Amino acid sequence: MSNQNINWAAIDANPKFQALHRKKTVFLWSLMIFSTVYYFLLPIGAAYFQDLFKIKVWGVVNFGLLFALSEFVVAWVIAFMYSKKANTEFDAMAQEIINETQGA
């Protein structure tokens, strides 16, 4: 804890930080809302759209089973998308702000 006298309000007002904040907010909320909606489609579908879930698609494998398996794939894809975006974009933007602060 060497740098005790950081002007936090100044960083917060920094356009670079504001840009990071905006990008992150939009990206995280879109993923969060999409994943939540996609997840709740499963219990809703299993309860109210049973005829759809019972349709056999691949031998005895029905739509419902594939949909449940797709939940896993979607969760992994979201994790991958976030991690890629964070590793390449968010981390670099944050590092720039850190460098500026420590250089000042």
Place this chain on the structure above:
Amino acid sequence: MTMLNKWAVSLAALCTSSAAFAGTSAVADEFKWMTFAVFGTIIAITMAITFWAARSTHSTSEFYAAGRSVSGIQNGWAIAGDYLSAASFLGIAGLISLYGYDGFMYSVGWLVAYITVLLVIAEPCRNIGKYTMGDILAFRNDPKKTKVVAALSTITVSTFYLTAQMVGGGVLIKTLIGIDYEVSVIGVGVLMLAYVVFGGMKATTWVQITKAVLLVIASLILVFLVWSPYGFSLPAYLQAVIGDDKVVAQVAKLLGDAATGMTKEELGQRFLEPGLFLKNPIDQISLGLALVLGTAGMPHILMRFFTVPTAQAARVSVIWAMGIIGGFYVLTLFLGTGAAMLVGSAKIASIDAGGNMAGPLLAQYLGGGENSLLGNFFLAFVAAVAFATIVAVVAGLVLAAASAMAHDIYVGVIRGDKATPKEQVVAARLSSVIVGIIAIIVGILAKGQNVAHLVALAFAVAASSNLPAVFLTLYWKKCNTTGIILGMVVGSLTAIGLVMISPNMTYPKAVISGAKKVIEGEPAQAAKDAVPAKVASSFTCELFAMEGCVASAPAKAASPEKPAKPAAAEKLAKLNEKIQPLQDSLATLTEDPVALKKAQDDLVKVKKDIAATEKAKAKAEDDLKKFEGQTTSIMGLEKPYFLLKNPGLLSIPLGFLLVILGSLFTRDKRSEELWDELYVRQNTGINAEQASAH
């Protein structure tokens, strides 16, 4: 070292003493030595880990956070080890083996929960926090007040979860290898205390990693054996599952009257369709909410993010955890359906009604069956992994509760953050011992109690109390102390209160009437027409049993006339009468092998029926005695007033709402002033706690 050795020796003595054996178990006596050998090996490995970890566990940061030196990948495995409790490891495979599709659907929410952890919780918490959830909340809110509330909530959630684990673990070990319940609970408690007290977070982490690796290896081997005969084709494998007579019989049993007129193929296919287990969609949505938001508020999961050096490592650890946890649940689809096809639900349920033995029994079958060496080795291995699972999860929970007690309450509130480093470590170790001993005592006291709802309750409290507080502290500028306290207290009390009046509790009237039906028999029933599904008269009526409400109910198929069911004693007498003629015919039928085989099978079946009837009769008599003269639950209700098993649908929005209202109606200078610092730090990691030097 000597102390650890003594513990290991006394525990081994405890396990091998003949007094510890009791009752029947899944392992035959002649193979018990092998079970103990496998258990002994795994315990020895964890003890070696503890001994190694204890040498580098001196400071507070080392005790609570393993010196923040756990790598992202290691932490990912540890999170998986912490999260895949016996309930999910054995329970979900069991649900799939008994109910097919619904069991698999149930597992999805447990993985999706990690999206919330990844996107909104893991990295900010690593950047802001130190050791506990209380540290995060105290950053910009009144430190003393929020630490007290956060610690109470942490201890409540951990205790619920811990009790469920201790009771579940005790029952599991008794069922698997026949050690007395109390001895099992003490064994789990003592081992877990050894890890936590001597090795702190470092030992706990590595015990969790070891367990997760063992679990994944065991599951992969079993799935390989189950799936390979079908050339790893999913449709071919499932075709075989649903074509199996045992699976068809189970579906027919679950459907009851509705199965009349369905072909064998239709019945089998039904196993892969929803609706055999989960009947109430609103209840499932309520559970889903509690899982998706509760996991991110579980103190033992939050605490894991303080063990890594940076926010980037926290990110890597969630990604790995999601891969391992999700992959494991996909494997359980094969474990569950494999057990349904190869072992059969009747046998699984006869050892444990909840299906928890599906995985272990499948292992035994795949190794060569009940009387084979390899089969029992497989069973012993899976049992030992189950044991390691309980110990690892319990250790994580105890550490979370102890850190809330020592770091938040003692150091933060009582000593006003002025405790010396040495004093802090002593407080941490002492709290672990206290929490551990409480866990053992509660585990023993709760023997035979209905604790299944405690896991769901722990998630509901975490989602209704911890998550709104942490989330709004991190992301909402206006959030303040009053809001946090109000939201956490009301959120958790609502969740607990609703469960107390829900169908999870035991209602003596229903138990007594069920027991009487067994003992006295049931009169004949006339045929009934089909009843269409009923829709509740309003949404409130879906949730509460209020006066003037029409509750919703699923459609019922027409039922044919049913003969009277005899009383248990009468049934037993009739079954016993059958034995003598069968035995006589065995003696005379030696000439005819086909008839002889049939007579032998009949005899086995009659004996099984007798055993089952006697068991049901004994349980009914027990119930009658236990609830004699009682008509209401501990809340004074004859039947549930709140109709869902999961309170999240109401308590989670309420928790959020009260944090918001409390914050809007009061002002708190500190909360406002520190917002800029908190928001910048959580996004950039400036001034985050550093890893300790090696």
